[in-house]
Amino acid sequence: MGRPIAVxxxxxxxxxLRAGVLATARVELExxxxxxxxxxxxxxxYHWLDELGNAIxxxxxxxxxxxxxxxRATLDVAVRxxxxxxxxxxxxxxxxxxxxxxxxxxxxxxxxxxxxxxREGTPVAHLGDAIAAADWHERVLAAHREGYxxxxxxxxxxxxxxxxxxxxxxxxxxxxxxxxxxxxxxxxAWVRWTEVAGLPAAVPLHDEPALYDGRITxxxxxxxxxx
Numbered sequence: 491m492g493r494p495i496a497v498x499x500x501x502x503x504x505x506x507l508r509a510g511v512l513a514t515a516r517v518e519l520e521x522x523x524x525x526x527x528x529x530x531x532x533x534x535x536y537h538w539l540d541e542l543g544n545a546i547x548x549x550x551x552x553x554x555x556x557x558x559x560x561x562r563a564t565l566d567v568a569v570r571x572x573x574x575x576x577x578x579x580x581x582x583x584x585x586x587x588x589x590x591x592x593x594x595x596x597x598x599x600x601x602x603x604x605x606x607x608x609r610e611g612t613p614v615a616h617l618g619d620a621i622a623a624a625d626w627h628e629r630v631l632a633a634h635r636e637g638y639x640x641x642x643x644x645x646x647x648x649x650x651x652x653x654x655x656x657x658x659x660x661x662x663x664x665x666x667x668x669x670x671x672x673x674x675x676x677x678x679a680w681v682r683w684t685e686v687a688g689l690p691a692a693v694p695l696h697d698e699p700a701l702y703d704g705r706i707t708x709x710x711x712x713x714x715x716x717x
Contacts (some may be wrong), residue, residue: 492523493522493523493524493592494523494524494525494596494627495523495525495539495586495592495595496498496520496521496522496523496592496597496715497519497520497522497523497584497598497635497706498519498520498522498598499517499518499521499570499598500517500518500519500674501516501518501567501598502515502518502569502600503515503675504580504602505518505609506607506678507569507571507575507580507604507606508571508573508574508575508606508607508608508609508610508628508637509571509572509574509606509607509608509609509635509636509691510570510571510572510609510637510638510699511570511571511609511635511637512546512551512568512569512570512696513568513569513570513571514519514566514567514568515566515567515569515582516564516565516567517534517564517565517567517568517582517600518562518563518564518565519534519555519557519562519563519565519600520557520559520560520561520562520563520665521557521558521559521560521561521562521563522540523559524559525559525600526557526558526559527555527556527557527558528556530587531552531553531558531584531586532554532555532556532584532586532587533552533553533555533584533585533586533587534552534553534555534565534567534574534582534583534584534585534586535549535550535551535552535553535582535583536550536567536569536580536581536582536583537550537553537580537581537583538550538571538572538578538579538580538581539578539579539580540578540579541577541578541579541667543579543630544564545698546572546578546623548612550569550570551567551568551570552585552587553565553566553567553568553677555571555584556657557561557636567582568699569606570699571604571606571637572606572637573636573638573664573699574605574637575606575608575609575635575636575637576605576606576635577603577604577605577606578603578604578606578618579601579602579604580602580604581593581599581600581601581605582599582600582601583597583599584597584603585602586714589628591667595612597606599654606617608635608636608688609637609639609669609676609693610638610674611633611634611639611676611677611679612677613625613630613631613634613674613675613676614674614675614676615630615672615674616671616672616673616674616675616690617672617690617708618672618688618689618690619689619710619711620645620672620689620711621708621709621710622707622708622709623706623708623709626643626706626707626708629705629706630674630706631704633701633703633706634674634676636701637699638664638699638700639675639676639678639679639680639681639694639697639698639699639700640670640673640674640675640676640679640681640690640692640694640699640700641670641675641700641701641703641705641706642657642670642671642672642673642692642700642701642702642703643656643667643672643688643702643703643705643707644658644659644660644704644705644706644707644708645657645658645671645707645709645710646658646704646708646709646710647709647712648710648712649710650710651687654671654686654687654689655671655672656668657686657702658704659704660704660705661703661704662701662702662703662704663700663701663702663703664699664700664702665700666700666701666702667683668686668691668702669684669686669691669692669693670688670690670691670693670694670700670702671686671687671689671690671691671708672690672691672694672708673690676690676700679698680694680695680696680698681693681694681695682695689698
């Protein structure tokens with residue numbers, strides 16, 4: 491008697507992975523169970539684990555897979571590398587959405603020990619008329635290498651508009667809930683542009699990693715008027 495749910499992994503190609511960057515892995519797999527994979531119910535996804543097996547990212551991007559029992563499929567699987575760079579284990583699995591991961595039922599996962607590298611790219615500063623602190627460039631470059639495509643920080647200066655009240659706290663806040671003001675943005679990062687108090691501001695798109703760091707500071711020039 492066959493198994494209702496089963497997967498058999500085949501050939502695979504894993505590209506070089508850099509922190510925070512979306513890449514594509516090519517994976518071949520077979521529906522080795524009796525249940526057909528139809529509609530949008532089944533997907534190939536992944537977990538990122540540390541060297542001790544602790545989950546760093548549990549729910550990766552989904553790539554829908556469709557295959558009848560005994561049928562093979564070849565997929566280009568979207569994988570975003572974790573932050574920061576370092577040694578990780580990538581565990582690719584099939585998920586029956588809102589029900590279970592195949593690995594939870596004892597099925598084999600497709601595992602790789604991966605050295606995630608520093609992020610590369612050309613940063614572009616969008617400061618408007620704000621003045622960057624002396625260490626601004628050094629700090630944003632370090633954050634970009636860590637894996638963040640969009641990096642912004644705090645705004646100081648006299649007569650700061652009320653719209654900038656959110657841009658004063660210290661500390662680091664990945665996934666900051668406000669647009670990042672006067673940011674540094676890597677070329678190719680997914681971003682939508684807007685303004686806050688007349689300053690350029692970036693809104694991350696498509697889960698682009700972004701960081702607010704209160705130590706990264708700009709100040710408004712004296713006598714500046716909004717806009």
